[in-house]
Amino acid sequence: MYQEPSTEHRSEILKRYGENERMLRSCEVLSMLAVSRTSWWRYERANLVPPAQTLGSLKYWRLSSILHFIETMPSNRPQQFAA
Numbered sequence: 001m002y003q004e005p006s007t008e009h010r011s012e013i014l015k016r017y018g019e020n021e022r023m024l025r026s027c028e029v030l031s032m033l034a035v036s037r038t039s040w041w042r043y044e045r046a047n048l049v050p051p052a053q054t055l056g057s058l059k060y061w062r063l064s065s066i067l068h069f070i071e072t073m074p075s076n077r078p079q080q081f082a083a
Helices: 007-017 027-032 039-043 061-070
Strands: 021-027 053-055 058-062
Touching: 007 061, 021 027, 021 061, 027 039, 027 058, 027 061, 058 061
Parallel strands: none
Antiparallel strands: 021 058, 053 058
């Protein structure tokens, strides 16, 4: 199950990558992680990935959440991350 980073940890992550907080659309997230929409949807349903923020009818993810997810994702993807 995915655990959101604290506010302090978000700042540290963004500083480490030289980025400012921004919202990412699904196409940006999918390209960063090299996963299909179907796989991402499955991971969302299983609470394995950062939760989306809904703005209007669109879903967005915080850059810091995605970077935290990438840093904490196991390098030898377990079965739950298999596409």
